[in-house]
Amino acid sequence: MAFEFLKPVSDEVQAHAMLQPQHAIGNVIKIHTAHTGLPQLNGVQMVLVGVLENRRDENALLQIKNVDQARKQFYELFPGNWLLNIVDMGDVHPGDRVEDTYYVLQQLTAELLSKKIIPIYLGGSQDLMYPIYRAFDDIKYMINVVNVDCRFDIGDIELPISSRSYVGKMVADQPYNLFNYSNLGFQTYFNSQDEIELLERMYFDATRLGVLDEDIKLAEPVMRDADVVGIDMAVVKAGDTAFAKANPNGLTVSKFVVYRDMQV
Known part of the structure; x- marks a missing residue:
């Protein structure tokens, strides 16, 4: 047990x-x-x-x-x-x-x-999203995973799983439980062009930080439809948090709290 x-x-x-x-x-x-x-x-x-x-x-x-x-x-x-x-x-x-x-x-x-x-x-670390996802193996429906993060975390599926490659494992490993993957808050310069193109080819959803800054309400239908939500604190901008891995650009604390309210 x-x-x-x-x-x-x-x-x-x-x-x-x-x-x-x-x-x-x-x-x-x-x-x-x-x-x-x-x-x-x-x-x-x-x-x-x-x-x-x-x-x-x-x-x-x-x-x-x-x-x-x-x-x-x-x-x-x-x-x-x-x-x-x-x-x-x-x-x-x-x-x-x-x-x-x-x-x-x-x-x-x-x-x-x-x-x-x-x-x-x-x-x-973010790789723990993978065993949480695998907990749905015996549940008879496909699930929606949402990642609030400046990176897609797809990575190289040929390499061991890490905090930067767990999404690739979700896509590639059987049994296939993933119906849709959505990223909220990504920043283009943190993601390779290959990953961006792969996300588009698989018809997964990704919303850039700048778009969310203009209209945070775009995140609500994505969050409401999620079965699993992961939040990387690196998505919050450095000026609003003491998090060691924070970036100069990112969500403000006020926008971040809106994400929290969308999950309640």
């Missing part, structure tokens, strides 16, 4: 949750702790999972240690006018091999989908 590989949320983050106002998410969310174990998932619609795997990130200098800061920020928010049961299931730690982490993530995603629960993964 994939849930056995989940590690509890840290004591520091649990303490931070307890300090939040009564109606903040930190006081509403159920948390996987070392003391109480994993909460029951009956009636749960959404779960939060940290993934500390980034060995296939081509730009990673250090291994991800935790996603505690992201958790703390999330716990400080207040939910909207909707009823939603959320559980923080803790973290998936790296396996002995990257493939071990892929296996756990695929099985975890498949199990959650079978329970009609939506997983939200924090951290990790």
Whole structure:
């Protein structure tokens, strides 16, 4: 059972949750702790999972240690006018091999989908989109994948999978689950002409950053029709984030928040 590989949320983050106002998410969310174990998932619609795997990130200098800061920020928010049961299931730690982490993530995603629960993964590198995609192998319909990223991440399918080549693996590897791939926010100079032409030949969708800057509403039908959404923080411009891989051009934070709202 994939849930056995989940590690509890840290004591520091649990303490931070307890300090939040009564109606903040930190006081509403159920948390996987070392003391109480994993909460029951009956009636749960959404779960939060940290993934500390980034060995296939081509730009990673250090291994991800935790996603505690992201958790703390999330716990400080207040939910909207909707009823939603959320559980923080803790973290998936790296396996002995990257493939071990892929296996756990695929099985975890498949199990959650079978329970009609939506997983939200924090951290990790973009190649983790591949095992999430593979979780749909036993589901009898083709899916739409959306990537909010300045790059297409198609790469060379002959080379080992990486954060820059996982989309090519989705297209080439059986079983074929991919109905459509859409990119939002790409910048031409980050993508080879071969990749751009391949996307056009396969009738996949791609919307340039400049087009979205003029009309962010163009992203809404794409996001609404998505089964899997991946967001690379490199799509946010450097002036609006402390992210180490940020680029001079990119989405502003205000536009980025609109993407978030489109997924709710």
